[in-house]
Amino acid sequence: MQNFTFVNPTRILFGKDVIGKLAAEAAKAGKKALLVYGGGSIKKNGVYNALTAALAANGVAVTEHAGVKPNPVLSHTREGIKKALAEGCDLIVAAGGGSVIDEAKAIAAGTKYNGDVWDFFSGKPAPREALPLFTVLTLPATGSEMNSGCVITNEATRQKYSTQSPVLFPKVSALDPETTLTLPRPQIAYGAVDALAHIIEGYFTTKDRDVEITDEVVHALARAIVASTERILKDPADYNARASMMWSATLALNGLATCGYGGTNFINHAIEHALSAIYDIAHGAGLAIVMPAWFKHHLATEGPARLEKFGHAVFGTSSAEETIAAFEAFFRRAGAPVRLAEAAIPADAIPEIAANAMGLIRMWGMKHEQPEIEKILRNAV
């Protein structure tokens, strides 16, 4: 078990009708909020009305920054920063999924930075200061509501890059499972895939394989994610399954699932970022394609031990091959693509995708070369 530091100061308000409490907490941080959201689903599911009413009732004035895209883009982030500066906003409130929260984090940091926000994503020092951020999560998937990272796509350069800083932890996040009851079915699938992807990266890339407590935590999260998703697919109105899924996805990337693993890496994410930077597909869809392909590569290069352990604990499988098949079967059942062709990505694009992924692989200091990435992607043909 390797040394680690764990800290996570985000306050979670979980359950029904927690938006009012979030607004009361936000009001302690400031009186002029930039309200960041996406394509308007929060207007359909009642979150927009509840949140704006609660902010108003707590004396918080709101400037709206709508239209965040599923892979949030740099140009829209820059617009948000301009708005926040022009209106003198002293806090950010984000309502939506991980993309909305990620863009809100970038805006929070960019507003306090005397330079271009892309600096944070392109290898320059991480943010040292940010406006306080409050989030209302409506899509369990990315874990951004309780961590200090964010991902932005530079649409001009086709780079989907990330940054991380302790100042980016949301102060408070409201997680009401009822807001997820109306999620479209693809988002149920992609959320489940994304949450699983977060816990498998560390588990499978750790060089230290004697970290029993964290292995157990990873198995626990994976079992809860799979079981909750199966229940949701059967009965989308199942509140307890929605709740279990929502909290599981948050725990999957809040730091707990890698404690003691030491030098892990995010290889599946690096490859997927290239897929969605070029093809603008959903992050979860891209991961469902990349993960089985990478598992096959992992099995060929590192042997069956981890796949056997994980599969036995989570899927009840008894071999590495069965574990990979169980992942694929789960992704398919949920409705996610598991091959490039199923997302209309041609096999001859593999060199371009791999070349794009190399940018992130180098920036993250990972030891992989382009031929290896191409080989992994060919497992997804």
Add this chain to the structure above:
Amino acid sequence: MQNFTFVNPTRILFGKDVIGKLAAEAAKAGKKALLVYGGGSIKKNGVYNALTAALAANGVAVTEHAGVKPNPVLSHTREGIKKALAEGCDLIVAAGGGSVIDEAKAIAAGTKYNGDVWDFFSGKPAPREALPLFTVLTLPATGSEMNSGCVITNEATRQKYSTQSPVLFPKVSALDPETTLTLPRPQIAYGAVDALAHIIEGYFTTKDRDVEITDEVVHALARAIVASTERILKDPADYNARASMMWSATLALNGLATCGYGGTNFINHAIEHALSAIYDIAHGAGLAIVMPAWFKHHLATEGPARLEKFGHAVFGTSSAEETIAAFEAFFRRAGAPVRLAEAAIPADAIPEIAANAMGLIRMWGMKHEQPEIEKILRNAV
């Protein structure tokens, strides 16, 4: 799944050689520390030397408050408060197990309070202010290093009572598994029992039994605690097992293991507090006696469902009776007593113990009467 709030701001420095980092963090909070510790085991295992040297190197002057007892007592707590006030201490550094950290918390709060510190434990409002607390944990068991509660025994009234407040979270806790390599064998057993006790209370007393993610987290922690302890009993020098045990015990009472359970209670703890208030036995020893007795009562009054689920996931058992037997066997194997007589407590003391427990049961707002507590205790004869 019930509504909940989760927040835990404590920073954890985990692994080898983290005491120096802790001292550097402490120095940011102040320059005059009250150093709280127990009977001197930290002088044998090197923690005392490492910590005092690191504090000095960081410019932190130290006033010592040694001699904390295993069930920390009110009189010694009051002495600590007097010392901290007399020396103008602006922070507390605690080095030891849960008893040391608990007394340090009470001193931290008492120093900032214009009244008697026992007020916090006897039903008056919880602390609103406390000196910043930094801890070096040397005994995995109570979870106090990453939570906001503490327990003190009023030796005059034989009351072992608790308080809880957000101001009592340690700022930073250093967890170096190497400091646990020399633990006497009974403390290995009692630590394992205590950590298990923390996760079973919520799991078995929740009225909401559809909280899949938290059930999974509880199973994961229990499996890690049992497996790590078995390894430690076999090979006390097994660093990875010590590390897994240490982090598991912390997670067992940092808030994660009850998320969504709603109105749970700490019935085993209430009964055990009476045992150690009267007989001054180790908390873990008392719990190993109370838990099997309470499980039998739970089975008789609430049926086998939870015992079956837990046992199947943790011990591989297939009935509630087998689960209780597996707990007892594990406690015995570790070296803990599982009957009153094994701790030299006479059966005819049961009414007195039950009467003492009723004080805490009433203060904690639990719905149990003395005859029920006596009945539970008779299961431990």
